[in-house]
Amino acid sequence: MTQIILNGLFVGSFYALVALGYSMVYGVIKLLNFAHGDIYMLGAFVGLVILTAFPGLGAGATIPVLMLVLLISMLASGFVGVGIERVAYRPLRSAPRLAVLITAVGMSFTLEYGIRQIFGPSPQAYPLRVTGDPLPVFDAQLSSAQLVLMVVAALLMAGLGLYVDRTREGRAMRAIALDQRASTLMGIDVNRTISRVFFIGSALAGAGGVMAGAFYGSVDFLMGFTIGLKAFTAAVIGGIGSLYGAMIGGLILGLLESFGTTWVGGEWRDVFSFACLILFLTFRPTGVLGTRVVERM
């Protein structure tokens, strides 16, 4: 039982990291950024390029190197996220919601198949691997690598929580989520704040990508597709627009999958977890922490 919960929490923390970006962007500009999962993939590939360019890095101490690569990939994917917003979403901000949604889908395909053209369709082995001896936790096992990655994910999420709750920029984000026009009138630089939201969301997704590459050992151009959909689901379970909701939603989805695999078998896992979700959303359409009011984030 403990093992099932631990496995679920581990997978769930990846979902949560990616779900945060979905939720933040939706909270601020009501856009479902379907290219977000591909930013996760892009982050993993930035890490791959760095590690391939400096083969000496992989030989060094694993954890410090991982942190360094993580940081660079976060910066890179953050800037890509800002660039995508500038090129593909900002010009359409006053266009119908559906047009922007299609742009997002287009952006997703552009990233996926662009990467495929560069790196080829086969999965690439990740040059840096975090492995560690299993640590006993009650009657289950958790590898030290899993522990490190979960701590990193938790720290990133806690940092984001503080940033949005306590800082001036965070307050600006919440203000825009509440009422964009009023925020402009109050002297908030809306474009700049939205760019910041995209930067942070994309950086978190990029971090998730690097961690997945280093832990699982392979990256491919479609790796962001499934996790993107799952993270979107997680964001909806948690109540889209709510940061803490996204985190909780990610963990819930991870646990549902883990229990589904154990109870009804791998082939029925998605049927089980998504049937639970449909049932849940029927009774609580706004998600765990979502509210019916306009206020978001």
Next chain:
Amino acid sequence: MEKRFGSFKRVGTIVVAAACMALTAGCSGGVAGGGNSDTGGALKFGMLAPFSGSESAFGEYMKNGATLAVDEINAAGGVNGQQIELIAEDEACDATTAVAGANKLVSQGVVASVGGYCSGATLPTLPIFLQAKIPMVIAAANSDDLVAAKQPNVFLVNGTGTQQAQAAVKFAEKSAAKSIYVIDEGDAYSTNLSKAFISQAKDAGLNVSGSTTVTPTDKDFSTDVDKMMKAGTDFVYYTGYYQAGSLVNHQAKAAGYKGIFLIGDGAVDAKFAEITGKGFTDNVYGTFTMTPDMLQDGGAWSAAYKDKFGTDPGPYALQSYNAVKVMAEGIKQAGSTDMDKVDAALHNLKDFSTASGSISFTEQGTLSDAKFVIVTIGPDGKFVLSDRLEG
């Protein structure tokens, strides 16, 4: 809109098929009739192989292997005085793409089909080739579903799921497996292999303690692995592809699994070792058909391949080479490209000598001896022969 397009396509197919039937009929008549205007044209061999998508690496190997055979045959004077021309189309390991590719080949007037990689993509092309009266020697696809279609024009030069499962059962018996767990990916190829294995293993009195299906696009299989270990498993048969198989193996070993990890031929690839990582390759075995380096005179074949294409032959290059050779022999024996005559000639092949030993077919069009062997990961990460499973 979609519907209109669909019916348009169907009409198009029928027209094309009819045109092609006329063409092939004319062609075979020409050969049988002893040389009229048709004999000057090349015999077109069509090949469906994956050139895009996740399996695209194999398409290139297949095309190269087939090209090598075509060039050899042409250099030796062709088939019944006619040169062979190879036309390759993409199947992308996808049923829709494969059907489009098959129609394209038929419309270009191919007289023989020598491709077919993914079973799920090859299956829907069978009726298309049958309707166009084109004999098929399938190079790589090997699901039993292809045999179950009971088409007289279908021959498989790669062993079927049933034959591969026999090798896996033999290996499980040899390694005294106490508790076997089977994992597939839910697609046609891997479920076929896992079902064949489970039923044969039970017949052989082996203990199959459980089986599961994983989603190959996932990265985390720790819960599946956990379930597998709780069943007291000491022998895993993974029937899917290397992309997810290498991750499952890694995660099983990381969780403390010490038993045998046997993989099907779809997962036998150098990338498996690369992704699963150093220190996790112990006790990994695979059921695989012989590759050139395992054969006695395979060295010469590999050298010829490398000389021509600059790389070592990859998986299914040899099978594709054989498919072309077998098809050419069938047409030669039949003295025509007429489907029924070629089919009869292929059934009558007795120990036709190829680069991987002699080939003859069963009544169902499968190999009489599929020659599956057990491979394991060598020190350089490539799969090497471990057990010939003889005797």
